[in-house]
Amino acid sequence: MFPEDDLLPLSALTDIVFCERRCALHRIEQIWQENVATTEGHHLHDKVHEPDSESRGNVRIVRGLRLRSLRLGITGIADVVEFHRPEGEPASKPWRPFPVEYKRGVLRHELSFEVQLCAQALCLEEMLNVAVPCGAMFYGLSRRRFDVTFDDTLRARTEQAAQRAHSLVEAGITPPAVYDERCDKCSLKELCLPKETGGGRSVARYLEECLKSGEP
Numbered sequence: 353m354f355p356e357d358d359l360l361p362l363s364a365l366t367d368i369v370f371c372e373r374r375c376a377l378h379r380i381e382q383i384w385q386e387n388v389a390t391t392e393g394h395h396l397h398d399k400v401h402e403p404d405s406e407s408r409g410n411v412r413i414v415r416g417l418r419l420r421s422l423r424l425g426i427t428g429i430a431d432v433v434e435f436h437r438p439e440g441e442p443a444s445k446p447w448r449p450f451p452v453e454y455k456r457g458v459l460r461h462e463l464s465f466e467v468q469l470c471a472q473a474l475c476l477e478e479m480l481n482v483a484v485p486c487g488a489m490f491y492g493l494s495r496r497r498f499d500v501t502f503d504d505t506l507r508a509r510t511e512q513a514a515q516r517a518h519s520l521v522e523a524g525i526t527p528p529a530v531y532d533e534r535c536d537k538c539s540l541k542e543l544c545l546p547k548e549t550g551g552g553r554s555v556a557r558y559l560e561e562c563l564k565s566g567e568p
């Protein structure tokens with residue numbers, strides 16, 4: 353079990369599945385950079401992170417629910433958790449949590465986002481001691497969503513991501529950049545300098561060397 357002070361945000365899992373260096377730049381080097389995508393994403397999350405709740409028939413909708421798993425060492429805020437009353441079950445039975453993660457853009461499958469959603473499910477299972485078999489991804493631009501089943505493969509990938517993120521942060525070593533198609537949609541590209549810092553130098557070290565040499 354992880355102590356409260358060592359919990360990592362759910363976004364660290366999204367980062368580490370997308371790019372280990374991105375996770376290290378955020379969590380070890382404390383480097384942050386917004387782009388249009390992240391700014392729009394924050395705006396969308398700000399709207400759904402306001403804590404409130406409502407009921408619609410057999411579904412209770414809770415926004416801005418704080419989550420954590422001491423087993424995996426992660427914490428965060430769920431955009432939306434729907435609590436579904438199983439068909440034909442008495443009202444006294446626990447309602448089944450169904451996390452919904454909001455993303456900007458159009459409907460698409462991205463493993464890093466589905467790991468983040470599955471991590472929310474694992475938090476809910478630990479907190480509420482109920483099974484959370486599936487959830488959904490909602491995309492703001494297309495205003496559509498699809499269901500995600502938390503099968504053994506996705507659960508294992510999520511647990512592995514949590515373990516890897518903790519190992520990376522504990523080791524405190526930023527992995528080298530590998531320049532590929534991910535970099536073009538990464539908000540950290542201008543600070544990561546994937547072409548210039550490839551080979552394992554940290555951004556801080558690269559900038560220090562540039563200052564010493566007088567090169568841009």
Ligand code: SF4
Pocket residue numbers: 371372373374377529530531532534535536538539540541544545546
């Ligand atoms: S720019 Fe590329 S190498 Fe650098 S953090 Fe982003 S995805 Fe990773």
